[in-house]
Amino acid sequence: MVEFIAEVSSNHNNDLNRCFDFIETAAKIGCSGVKFQLFKIDELFAKEALECFEELRNRKKWELNEKYIPEIAKCCADNNIKFICTPFYLDAVDILGPYVNAFKIASYEILWQDLLSKCAKTKKPMIISTGMATLDEVKFAVETVFDNQCTDLTVLHCTSNYPTLPQDCNLSAIQTMRESLPKNIKFGWSDHSVNFGVIHRAIHKYDVSMVEFHMDLDGKGKEYQMGHCYLPNQVESLIKSVKDAFLADGDGKKEPQDSEFKERLWRADPIDGLRPLRGIRDSLCKRQ
Structure with missing residues (x-):
């Protein structure tokens, strides 16, 4: 069955109780995992970029408090849902290592060899998003993590546009990667389209084993207005529709039901x- 991963991103509003609400909601509506991001803007953007762009400096409010990590992990365990997190600085790998079920590498960090290597050396499962990347760049990331002891890798096709139009999803690239990369890799789709049709196509045509999507609880998250986040009722309907689609396959015998x-x-x-x-x-x- 497909794993659905709810990406909290910065919609937690740096509120621990809201983080708990995300976890409990994701578990209730049928998600397999919930994903957070651990970054500090001073270690995410170059000094020159922060000096030039106020909008980047304003992302300070989007940071997740490192001290929340143990409690987030416990809440995930209590709700029987995987805790996945994206580290955006090297020390974050050490902070997250004792707690996460898997590390996620964001599309923007796909070429950062030190981060790829450090996550891989933990021997935790890894997920790599591939937005904006060429096939050669994806191969580089895959080779890097495999050379550093990663044995459980999921590669997510992705389009880094928020939201993504269906015609920009290029789902057939999933098959290109499947034919070009090692056979022991799993493939998935990191969705920014908020489009059921796109997700069904990724699952039923391209046989992805994981779908990651951005979710907000109530339309009050910091990223919701960008237009690439689902609400819980939409996710619940989506997951049900996917399960129904698999049920519809039946047993293949041409006999009366x-x-x-x-x-x-x-x-x-x-x-x-x-x-x-x-x-x-x-x-x-x-x-x-």
């Missing part, structure tokens, strides 16, 4: 072409 048997009686008789079958017409009338 149990629910069809009463209708079989009303098929046209092969002799006179009238409904229902002649053999049951009298008995049907007696039932009235």
